Amino acid sequence: MTEFPHLSRRGFLTRTAAVGGALTVPGLLAACSKTDAGSAAAGLDKLKEQGYVRVAYANEAPYGYEENDQLKGEAPTLHREIFKALGVDELRPTFSEWDGLIPGLQAGKYDVISAGMAIIPERCEKALFSEPEFISPTALMVKQGNPKQLTDLASAKEAGAVIGVMSGAVEKSYATGAGISDGDIKTLQKPQDGADAVKGGRIDAFLLTGISLNWLAKNNSGLEVTDSFVPELDGVKQYSPGGAVFRQGSEELRDAFNRELKKITSDPTRYVQLIGEYGFGKDTIPPANLKTADLCRA
Numbered sequence: 001m002t003e004f005p006h007l008s009r010r011g012f013l014t015r016t017a018a019v020g021g022a023l024t025v026p027g028l029l030a031a032c033s034k035t036d037a038g039s040a041a042a043g044l045d046k047l048k049e050q051g052y053v054r055v056a057y058a059n060e061a062p063y064g065y066e067e068n069d070q071l072k073g074e075a076p077t078l079h080r081e082i083f084k085a086l087g088v089d090e091l092r093p094t095f096s097e098w099d100g101l102i103p104g105l106q107a108g109k110y111d112v113i114s115a116g117m118a119i120i121p122e123r124c125e126k127a128l129f130s131e132p133e134f135i136s137p138t139a140l141m142v143k144q145g146n147p148k149q150l151t152d153l154a155s156a157k158e159a160g161a162v163i164g165v166m167s168g169a170v171e172k173s174y175a176t177g178a179g180i181s182d183g184d185i186k187t188l189q190k191p192q193d194g195a196d197a198v199k200g201g202r203i204d205a206f207l208l209t210g211i212s213l214n215w216l217a218k219n220n221s222g223l224e225v226t227d228s229f230v231p232e233l234d235g236v237k238q239y240s241p242g243g244a245v246f247r248q249g250s251e252e253l254r255d256a257f258n259r260e261l262k263k264i265t266s267d268p269t270r271y272v273q274l275i276g277e278y279g280f281g282k283d284t285i286p287p288a289n290l291k292t293a294d295l296c297r298a
Helices: 009-013 044-050 074-085 098-106 153-159 171-177 191-199 210-217 251-265 268-278 292-297
Strands: 052-057 065-067 070-072 090-095 112-118 138-143 163-166 185-188 205-209 223-225 242-246
Touching (some): 044 251, 052 074, 052 098, 070 074, 074 251, 074 268, 138 210, 163 171, 191 210, 210 223, 242 251
Parallel strands (some): 052 112, 163 185, 163 205
Antiparallel strands (some): 065 070, 112 242, 138 223
């Protein structure tokens, strides 16, 4: 797989055009407790006929989250635009804990995961990924002043730091790959849990994408985010590309989605107009030669 140059954190903080409106979902929380179960993979024709697509989100800002009965974030905004172009006007959301997203998809509780999920081989074995929607390097959230002077996972290992990661997320493999022992890795359920654990001194740093941590830092005083870095696994740089996720057997739907996605990622102005408000800029647009097929084989 082709390796790509390091992206600075500044690129992920671009704030330009406002997003083209959030999806209003009256009674969202009540609706999220119910799903239209069914194990058959939904095709595009079926979705167009019924007029909606069932999407799952993990309530992780800025990727996909609920606020004031609106589904917001990078993935729902981008996916709404794509499905409208495909003739499907409505996203019907379902909330899931992060580590329940793919099992819920496999069980037929929804048709697409709209959560900015990283594309990795283990997940490719269980579901179909779109082409990348964005790329994002990694960072550490630490207490203000960075008492242990952490800059990356190598420095965290050297300092004997206790690192927090989200349950089911790819960052645990980064920490393990850097030689940090299991006893120094703590699993948390939500991003805010990670921020709270750093504040409370239960962990020394919270490991997540720079996009997520900079968003989280807005609402958590006394914390700061390190400059982003690109972790490695077995000598291969990990850029954490994310995409939409479909049930196996949904190749036709995935391919139609990809065609519309390419129109957006090949147009930087449109890309930023759609999701710039959430911290995504021209530097988060995936390179044209970064392909899901390669990421799934890595």
